[in-house]
Amino acid sequence: MWRSISNAPSDRELELAVIDKDGTHSLVFPCVRVVGGWKNARTMERIDIHPTHWREWPHPTGRQQDID
Incomplete structure (x- = not known):
């Protein structure tokens, strides 16, 4: 289910x-x-986007990966 970008988590x-x-x-x-924005979670490079909605990224393993 898509959610409003205003409540997107950062973790x-x-x-x-x-x-x-x-x-x-x-x-x-x-x-x-x-x-101040968004990064590609794989490369950790800042990206210039203005998203409108978000949802959990699907992980084949069923678990979240660490983000530093």
């Missing part, structure tokens, strides 16, 4: 949705919320 990997001129899209990589 876990998230799947993000963005809306652009072509419609609504979910990102194909997990993201983590950081002060």
